[in-house]
Amino acid sequence: MWLYLFLLFCAILTYYVIRHYSYWKNRNVTQGPIVPIFGDNLLTVFRRESFFDMMNRLYQRFPNERYTGFYQMNNPMLLIRDTELMKMVTVKDFDHFTDHRTFLPDNSDPLWSKNLFALKGDKWREMRATMSPAFTSSKMRAMFCLMNECAEQLENYFQEESKKGQIVRNMKDVFTRYANDVIATCAFGIKCNSLKEPENEFYMMGRNVLDLGNLWKNLKFFAIIFMPKIAKFVNVTMFNSESSAFFKSVITENLRMREEQKIVRPDLINLLMEARKGKLKHEKESQEQDAGFATVQESEIGMKELKSKEITDTDITAQALIFFTAGFETASTLMTFMSYELAVNPDIQKRLQDEIDETREKCNNKLTYETLTRMKYMDMVISETLRKWPSAIAMDRCCVKPYTIPAARPNESPVHLKLGDIIWLPIVGIHRDPEYYPEPEKFDPERFNDENKHQIKPFTYNPFGYGPRNCIGSRFALMETKTIFFHLLSKYELEVVQQTRVPLKVDKKSISLDAEGGVTLGFKIRQ
Known part of the structure; x- marks a missing residue:
């Protein structure tokens, strides 16, 4: 009797599993072999x-398909491979895919639910239009002086360190500290020197927000990304209470002081204060991408004129905190992988240093925003780093209105997406597709020279995302990276040392893009 019940249970379970994981196959969409419970993960x-x-x-699994199905644990996802289809869902039919998928309930973590990344629908549109004017080239020009101070601070630190002998450093640690100082001054109005004062409160709280080094935080982020329903049920929060309280107190006190003492500073807090008063307006930008090839262009949504909007202290804190979490990790990742590529490609590093030397001579050793944006080879090197090592590995979109992908080939059937279905846009796959980039494993900045960059097919280069929901901070990240490499390579050569792992391997234990064992390089003083 019990044996029959057990067999019946196994049969029902098997039927459920097979039925559940046949979701895409039943819709005439290719899918690979899966493991029950884990899907493709x-x-x-x-x-x-x-x-x-x-x-x-x-x-790469189905190279001839426009799209393919996969399973994130037990959740069916659609991976878009075709660039024309990407354009349709992220630009032409954007109204059907305006949101990222929901990670947490709106009331579980206010600082998460109110930030630009997590906001949805009209609330996102309003906040995007509110914040967009803060990231124009004119605002970046004003913010550049703060960023340049941080880069000079780092340069001076290494000058002192070089007197003690050879400098060998973990580059991710160096660049996270630099990124921390940049965001502290540009977003929170606080000055830090995280290399000289390695355990300053702002840096330690920042690490506390982002550190995935302990088991609990790994499990928490794993649950949020792969099992959002369970994360909702157990009320997981994105930011812990200690860090949230710290950053909120920093912003609140900063706002109070500025209001009372009429302090004006060219940073994000000041710009959001202006937005709160209805004084922040979108300025028309030149068509030239002065910030670099990778810079994304703002859509009509971001350039929409709004009446004065109620912006609370919590709103400002939420934007500053997501700016911190996004910029801290992704910018330092870009810088780390760029430093590695320069060290293992000394000919490319030498050419970049030649451009830096010429620029330094032209501006009489006083770097300006204008001279930085004119550095073509610097932009080529950064663009190629973002192609080969995109910090944003993939982007998701949530279907907010029923949508049908029409059949375009004889073997296809229309794919009907319903409310809540998730599509994925595989940035790394496209960037490493030999159809678009011959010898994709090769680091070749010439792909982005004046002659070649215009031949890059639309939607095959998207390091900062797609459509109106692209990364609002692309100008900031590019300027931050160019500034630090200008100062570092002016004085030092980055070189491979005994501790450097060549070739570089991607860390399997990290959720985000990271190098296995880190990137350790030597700093050799230039003659």
Whole structure:
């Protein structure tokens, strides 16, 4: 009797599993072999494959398809491979895919639910239009002086360190500290020197927000990303209470002081204070991408004129905190991988240093925003780093209105997406597709010279995302990266040392893009 019940239970379970994981097959969409419960994430869950490599693998699995199905644990996802289809869902039919998927309930973590990344629908549109004027080239020009001070601060620190002998450093640590200082001054109005004062409160609180080094935080982020329903049920929060309280108190006190003492500073807080008063307006930009090839252009949504909007202290804190979490990790990742590529490609590093020397001579050793934006080879090197090592490995979109992908080939059937369905846009897969970039593993800045960059097919280069929901801070990230490399390479050569791992491998244990064992390089003083 019990044996029959057990067999019946197994049969029902098997039927459920097979039925559930046939979601895409039943819709005439290709899908690969899956493991029940884990879907396509088995290797990622057990740290045998990085998310970076997983998305690349899924992209390459069916090279002749416009789209393919996969399963994130037990959740069916649609991976878009075709660039024309990407354009349709992220630009032409954007109204059907305006949102990112929901990670947490709106009331579980106010600082998360109110930030620009997590906001949805009209609330997102209003905040995007509110914040967009803060990231124009004119605002970046004003903010450049703060950023340049941080880069000079780092340069001076290493000058002192070089007197003690050879400098060998973990580059991710160097660049996270620089990124921390930049965001502290540009977003929170606080000056830090995180290399000289390695345990300053702002840096330690920032690490506390982002550090995935302990088991609980790894499990928490794993639950949020791969099992959002369970994360909702157990009321997981994105930011812990200690860090949230710290950053909120910093913003509140800063706002109070500025209001009372009439302090004006060219940073994000001041710009959001102006927006709160209805004084922040979008300025028309020149058509020239002065910030670099990778810079994204603002859509009509971001350039929309709004009446004065009620912006609370919590709103300002939420924007500053997401600016911190996004910029701290992704910018330092870009800088780390760029430093590695320069060290293992000394000919490219030498050419970049020649451009830096020429620029330094032209501006009489006083770097300005205008001279920085004219550095073509610097922009080529950064653009190629973002192609080969995109910090934003993939982007998701949530279907907010029923949508049909029409059949375009004889083997296809219309794919009907319903409310809540998730699509993925595999940035790393496209950037490493030999159809678009021959010898994709090769680091070649010439792909982005004046002759070649105009031949890059639309929607095959998207390091800062797609459509109106692209990254609002692309200008900031590019300027931040150019500034630090200008100062570092003026005085030092980055070189491979005994501790450097060549070739570089992507860390399988990290959720975000990171190098296995880190990137350790030597700083050799230039003659």
